[in-house]
Amino acid sequence: MSADHGVTVVGGGLLARSDLRDALNVAPVLVAADGGADHLLEFGLMPDWVIGDLDSLSDSARHVIPAMQIVVVAEQDSTDFEKCLSRISAPFVIAVGFAGLRLDHTLAALSVMVRSGWPPVIMLSSDDLVFLAPSRIDLPLLPGTRVSLYPMGPARGQSRGLVWPIDGLQFAPDGRVGTSNRAEGAVCLEIDGPMLVMLPRDTLGIVLTALGLRAA
DSSP, X not given: OBXXXXXXXXXXXXXXXXXXXXXXXXXXXXXXXXTHHHHXXXXXXXXXXXXXXOSSXXXXXXXXXXXXXXXXXXXXXXXXXXXXXXXOBSSOEEEESSSSSOHHHHHHHHHHHTSXXXXXXXXXXXXXEEEEOXXXXXXXXOTTOEEEEEESSSEEEEEEEESSOOTTOEEOTTSBOEEEEEEEEEEEEEEESOEEEXXXXXXXXXXXXXXXXXXX
16 A cells, blocks of 8 residues: 555554554554554544454454455464555554553564564554664754663664763673663764664654654
8 A cells, every 4th residue: 555644553452542643643544453453443443454364353343344445464474563564655654552462562563663675663652652763863852851772683873962872882682772861962873783762752753853754
């Protein structure tokens, strides 16, 4: 599927109205990853598309959603989130409903985010947002803003504006991670390797601008 604006992809995890509100404000095209469609129907929303192997989609949802809006991908070698991302052509994706319920599903979604071949992804959770760090990003953050860096493989980088600079550090999932750092003000990160950046949820607008993405 192709979209000129950002796409909101909804999973089957915990989902609040505030998640959908914040996502749809910037990414109005609505895609459900399999059983995420049931969440949307509960909130009175009809997905533009449903993509997945459909092992989680309820029978009641199947009866309500037009068949032409359902894309069945039967293979079991990828997650429903990956199935969605591989079939979306859009400037960016906001992912909601992929955190806060099953930890294995959250970890799988984060692993998918660091792979190449699909649009930039920003995942929203109850308190945080997370995205894959580009090679360089400038973030005009307020002093004291929490900045967490989590490597998804060997990574290193340089920073300006962090209370604890990362210059010269070697990061790895089984070694050093960079959680609970803080901004002194504007932050510049230069990253080499797969690194997730986690910031407070209310920085979504700042992140979109810093990544060069245009909200709807």
